[in-house]
Amino acid sequence: MNCDDARSAFLSGAASQPELDHLGSCSDCRNEWDALETSRQVLEDQSFWVEPSPTLEDRVVAMIGETPQPVAPPRPRRWLWTLGGGAAAALGAIAVWAGLPSTAPDWEVAIPGTSEAPDASGVVRGWNEWNGTRVVLDIEGLPPAPDGSLYEFWFSRDELHISAGTFAAPDSVELWVGVSKADFPRLWITLEPVDEDESPSGNNMMDSG
Numbered sequence: 001m002n003c004d005d006a007r008s009a010f011l012s013g014a015a016s017q018p019e020l021d022h023l024g025s026c027s028d029c030r031n032e033w034d035a036l037e038t039s040r041q042v043l044e045d046q047s048f049w050v051e052p053s054p055t056l057e058d059r060v061v062a063m064i065g066e067t068p069q070p071v072a073p074p075r076p077r078r079w080l081w082t083l084g085g086g087a088a089a090a091l092g093a094i095a096v097w098a099g100l101p102s103t104a105p106d107w108e109v110a111i112p113g114t115s116e117a118p119d120a121s122g123v124v125r126g127w128n129e130w131n132g133t134r135v136v137l138d139i140e141g142l143p144p145a146p147d148g149s150l151y152e153f154w155f156s157r158d159e160l161h162i163s164a165g166t167f168a169a170p171d172s173v174e175l176w177v178g179v180s181k182a183d184f185p186r187l188w189i190t191l192e193p194v195d196e197d198e199s200p201s202g203n204n205m206m207d208s209g
């Protein structure tokens with residue numbers, strides 16, 4: 001029994017008698033007891049745990065620049081347990097994990113409403129990935145699309161338009177496009193009738209210019 005194994009078991013809620021005996025008898029572990037107990041309480045708090053998103057592994061790999069490795073299943077404790085061979089590793093993984101949702105965007109662009117939507121305003125945030133761009137829209141003053149129509153988000157360069165997807169109302173919209181803003185710098189939103197025509201309608205509602 002070494003210190004890391006005992007502390008990991010304790011933090012994961014899986015400590016059995018040998019681990020508990022170690023924690024009680026080892027002077028190093030007793031010195032760390034307050035920190036261990038605080039960490040365990042944080043880990044016990046259900047609101048602390050978020051289901052890892054399907055892209056988490058890729059994002060972690062992109063962050064650390066290593067070859068993808070098979071990553072653990074979604075049960076939070078097993079996830080933690082698998083990542084952490086020791087308490088330090090486990091806590092390090094949690095720190096990385098907790099930091100991911102708030103990772104700063106690579107770019108941010110204002111997207112004002114056109115004369116078609118003069119009350120609309122917003123910001124587009126983007127994360128550059130090796131295979132495209134993740135886009136999050138933060139828009140105010142744009143009503144839900146009328147029945148029979150959808151909003152569509154475009155990345156454009158001159159007359160070349162790449163659709164990043166559609167949405168019915170501008171709440172919590174997160175999109176993906178397979179190109180980069182560096183190559184397609186104009187970002188804009190059209191109102192599209194639901195029909196067989198896949199090109200932009202010309203009903204330009206918001207436009208980064």
Ligand SMILES: [Zn+2]
Pocket residue numbers: 002003004006022023026027028029030
């Ligand atoms: Zn110890």
